[in-house]
Amino acid sequence: MLNSTAPRPSLRGGVLLLCVCAFFCAAVARADDVEDAQKLLKAGQSQQALERVNKALAANPKEPQARFLKGVILTEQGKQSEAIEIFTKLTQDYPSLPEPYNNLAVIYASQGQYEKARTSLEQSIRTHPTYATAYENLGDVYAKLASQAYGKALQIDASNTTAQNKLSLVRELVREPSAKPAAVAAASDTAKEAPKAAVPAATVAAVAPKAPEKPAADASGDVLKAVNGWAQAWSKKDASGYLGYYAKDFKTPAGESRGDWEKSRRERIGAAKSISVAIESPKVTMRGADQASVSFRQTYKSDKLTSKNRKTLELVKVDNRWLIKEEKAGK
Amino acid sequence: MKRLALLLLALFSLSAAASTPEDRLSSVFQAIEANQPDVALKRVDSLIADYPNFRLAYLVRGDLLLARARPLETFGNVLKTVPEGRVADLREEALARLRAQRQRPADDRLPRYVLQLNKDQKNALVVDARRSRLYVYANEGGTPKLIADYYVTIGKNGIEKTREGDQKTPVGVYHVTANLPRKKLTDFYGAGAFPISYPNEWDRRQGRSGHGIWLHGVPSNVYSRAPRASDGCIVLANPDLESVSQRLQIGLTPVIIADEVEWVDRSALETERAGLAAEIEHWRADWQSRDSTRYLAHYSQRFSSGKENLAAWSAHKRKVNASKSWIKVNLGRVAMLRYPHESDVVVVTFDQDYKSNGLSNVMKKRQYWMKEDGRWKILYEGAA
Numbered sequence: 001m002l003n004s005t006a007p008r009p010s011l012r013g014g015v016l017l018l019c020v021c022a023f024f025c026a027a028v029a030r031a032d033d034v035e036d037a038q039k040l041l042k043a044g045q046s047q048q049a050l051e052r053v054n055k056a057l058a059a060n061p062k063e064p065q066a067r068f069l070k071g072v073i074l075t076e077q078g079k080q081s082e083a084i085e086i087f088t089k090l091t092q093d094y095p096s097l098p099e100p101y102n103n104l105a106v107i108y109a110s111q112g113q114y115e116k117a118r119t120s121l122e123q124s125i126r127t128h129p130t131y132a133t134a135y136e137n138l139g140d141v142y143a144k145l146a147s148q149a150y151g152k153a154l155q156i157d158a159s160n161t162t163a164q165n166k167l168s169l170v171r172e173l174v175r176e177p178s179a180k181p182a183a184v185a186a187a188s189d190t191a192k193e194a195p196k197a198a199v200p201a202a203t204v205a206a207v208a209p210k211a212p213e214k215p216a217a218d219a220s221g222d223v224l225k226a227v228n229g230w231a232q233a234w235s236k237k238d239a240s241g242y243l244g245y246y247a248k249d250f251k252t253p254a255g256e257s258r259g260d261w262e263k264s265r266r267e268r269i270g271a272a273k274s275i276s277v278a279i280e281s282p283k284v285t286m287r288g289a290d291q292a293s294v295s296f297r298q299t300y301k302s303d304k305l306t307s308k309n310r311k312t313l314e315l316v317k318v319d320n321r322w323l324i325k326e327e328k329a330g331k
Numbered sequence: 332m333k334r335l336a337l338l339l340l341a342l343f344s345l346s347a348a349a350s351t352p353e354d355r356l357s358s359v360f361q362a363i364e365a366n367q368p369d370v371a372l373k374r375v376d377s378l379i380a381d382y383p384n385f386r387l388a389y390l391v392r393g394d395l396l397l398a399r400a401r402p403l404e405t406f407g408n409v410l411k412t413v414p415e416g417r418v419a420d421l422r423e424e425a426l427a428r429l430r431a432q433r434q435r436p437a438d439d440r441l442p443r444y445v446l447q448l449n450k451d452q453k454n455a456l457v458v459d460a461r462r463s464r465l466y467v468y469a470n471e472g473g474t475p476k477l478i479a480d481y482y483v484t485i486g487k488n489g490i491e492k493t494r495e496g497d498q499k500t501p502v503g504v505y506h507v508t509a510n511l512p513r514k515k516l517t518d519f520y521g522a523g524a525f526p527i528s529y530p531n532e533w534d535r536r537q538g539r540s541g542h543g544i545w546l547h548g549v550p551s552n553v554y555s556r557a558p559r560a561s562d563g564c565i566v567l568a569n570p571d572l573e574s575v576s577q578r579l580q581i582g583l584t585p586v587i588i589a590d591e592v593e594w595v596d597r598s599a600l601e602t603e604r605a606g607l608a609a610e611i612e613h614w615r616a617d618w619q620s621r622d623s624t625r626y627l628a629h630y631s632q633r634f635s636s637g638k639e640n641l642a643a644w645s646a647h648k649r650k651v652n653a654s655k656s657w658i659k660v661n662l663g664r665v666a667m668l669r670y671p672h673e674s675d676v677v678v679v680t681f682d683q684d685y686k687s688n689g690l691s692n693v694m695k696k697r698q699y700w701m702k703e704d705g706r707w708k709i710l711y712e713g714a715a
Contacts, residue, residue: 142400149393150409153386154417271402273366303366 033059034066041073049073064094071103080107091123098128102137109141114148117141129300129307130329132253220284223292223315226322230313231277231298239269247316247323272302290317352382352554352568353482356425357432359391371395385554387428390421420557427463427558428482436477436594442466443593444504444671445475446604448585449664449680454578455585456546458483458565459592460490460500463558465567466592467575474597479574484549484556484566490590491672492529495541498562501529504668504678505586507546507579521548522569523576527586532637532711533670533678533699546586548572589671607667607677607700610707619660623649631701631708659686675702680715 033056040049050073056066071086084107090100101124108117118141124134226245233241243262252261269275282296295312314326350358355378362371372395378388390407397408406425407418442457448470455475457466465483468475485500486492492501505527513523524547530539541563548569549556555568565588567575578584610629617626627645634641652658661684670676679698685691697715700707 139400142396146393146395146397146400146408149389149396150407150413151389153388153390153393153407153421154409154413155386267402304368 034069037069046073046076064090068100075103075107083107096127098124098131098134102134105137105141114141114145118145128329129309219286223284223294223322224282226315227279227282227294227313231279234277235275237269237275239266242269245324247318247325250324251326272304274303276301352378352385353428353432356388356428360429368395368398382554384552387421387424423558424555431462431464431480431482439597440594441475441597441600443595443600444587444669446600446607446667446669446677447473447665449666451664452583452585452666453580457592458588460485460588461591465565467578481567481571482555484558484560486561486563487559489559492541492563493539500563500565500588501534501544502588502590502672503531503533504670505529505531507581507584507586510581518550521550522572523548525579532713536635585668587668587671604667607707611679615660615662619658621652621655621658623652629709631703631710634710636711636713655687657688
């Protein structure tokens with residue numbers, strides 16, 4: 001899904017998204033306390049949420065879900081150095097998770113430490129090249145760094161803008177718009193004011209690992225053909241052909257409208273001088289006659305970026321064509 | 332293998348150390364053109380680390396970062412809230428620097444102005460105002476050889492200074508007249524200042540006024556200034572001024588300021604030089620011959636010594652020559668510098684060793700020669 005969640009062409013009002021989505025595909029048995037804490041946080045009762053999460057951690061101090069949530073709560077409570085400590089430790093214990101890097105970046109950015117924020121976000125993307133939130137945040141951070149550089153170029157005092165950024169972050173600390181089925185709403189004091197934030201998000205954090213099924217040999221060949229065709233159209237920078245591989249009800253990565261998503265995809269594909277997408281060791285899992293999922297290792301190379309990551313496409317058969325319904329990072 | 336790598340590394344770091352901030356800026360743009368934005372960003376970051384006052388480098392950095400966030404609309408994609416002039420200044424500086432890097436004069440092309448340097452003049456400076464560039468020439472047996480060139484700032488209102496306060500840089504043939512060391516100056520002048528001889532005899536004759544045209548450095552909080560930002564002075568980055576100042580000889584080093592330098596082949600320059608040198612030799616021989624008519628035929632109808640016109644000068648010279656039974660004139664250390672932006676005016680300076688019955692003297696002299704109807708004539712003559 002690389003690039004499809006890439007930075008949007010326009011800045012999103014300077015808002016950095018604080019990611020509060022949970023991040024385990026391999027489900028971890030989650031204590032009720034964590035779930036309760038999430039609900040309390042959503043309801044704006046951050047102190048109670050903290051108590052719950054501490055309780056969960058007392059029972060299982062290593063539990064990453066609870067640690068992450070604690071980091072989020074502390075961030076919202078403005079206890080930045082404690083939050084930084086938690087998220088930093090999480091990046092050390094789980095270096096492949098993008099979210100702790102992302103949240104570190106949000107905190108750094110709110111402190112005006114855009115270089116640090118940038119490093120964290122770049123790490124986040126390194127772990128998950130498809131991670132939409134990190135891309136959006138990184139876009140914002142690059143723009144802030146650019147504005148600082150322009151400030152120095154033109155001898156303009158950039159300190160005012162830094163202060164404004166910080167304020168706007170606090171005010172607009174909204175949850176991530178259901179980037180993944182696993183997303184959990186972030187509650188912030190101001191979230192209630194934002195109409196978007198009122199939309200209930202999926203509450204269960206983890207996606208249950210899908211049991212691999214035996215693929216039907218003939219059908220899986222068609223599925224693979226479709227996936228190869230998709231990669232070829234992408235490599236040829238044939239945006240229309242590429243978009244033609246997506247089902248009508250394709251689940252856009254950040255919950256944006258199909259139109260917005262297509263527009264941003266066309267821009268991204270158009271912006272690259274060259275693209276090559278290679279697919280290695282694809283594994284097809286049939287989920288019935290009309291549904292399949294394909295996992296593979298994707299190598300994306302453009303004049304701007306090279307990335308390797310695992311990807312899973314969920315496909316549906318519509319009018320005898322296999323179309324992409326959902327695109328996921330990882331297995 | 333490892334040794335080779337180390338050697339290469341050492342060589343690379345040597346060359347990196349030798350490259351100027353401008354070379355490095357140019358390599359940033361090369362990386363951008365080669366579609367390597369990451370390399371470009373690394374290069375500009377290291378440039379900024381070494382030259383934290385180089386504002387232009389920050390502008391490029393801003394663009395490189397912003398390009399990652401959204402498509403750029405222009406070079407120096409600063410928000411519209413910033414006064415356009417400030418960005419425009421940096422854009423122009425970038426253009427001037429890049430153009431100079433990419434359009435270096437070929438080895439056999441020389442500025443038309445430096446016809447001949449005298450043996451004591453180690454260097455000559457030539458300024459191309461339009462290109463915001465100062466070229467440093469070394470004197471190699473009387474002819475110039477380019478050894479360095481630098482970005483310079485000129486007057487806010489451009490060139491062709493005519494009056495006091497017009498914030499323009501004069502066009503003409505000058506020389507450095509003094510060395511004002513850093514400690515005697517405010518920070519505004521940076522690493523030092525070298526006044527030049529504006530207004531010269533030609534400027535006065537044209538009625539041009541003003542004074543205090545200097546070569547100088549920049550304040551400590553900047554690396555360089557916009558292409559057009561001074562009150563008429565020629566401004567260099569402090570490290571550049573320091574390099575140039577090593578080569579300046581007070582009272583000797585010519586500073587020729589042109590609107591746009593005229594470049595000619597070495598052979599064409601030599602032809603012009605030889606033609607004028609022959610005329611000067613005729614003038615000397617005719618003076619020595621005491622044939623006043625032939626001697627005075629070298630002077631233009633428009634001649635003026637500043638005090639005397641041609642009639643007064645002729646009467647005086649005829650009288651003096653007639654009173655002599657012998658005259659010997661020797662010229663030494665002759666320099667010939669063509670005046671930019673004028674048709675065929677050359678400033679000639681020399682040591683004049685005059686001996687006669689009754690009077691002998693040695694003096695430094697300056698003449699302005701002008702080609703009139705295909706013949707070189709003297710427009711001005713006086714002590715230098």
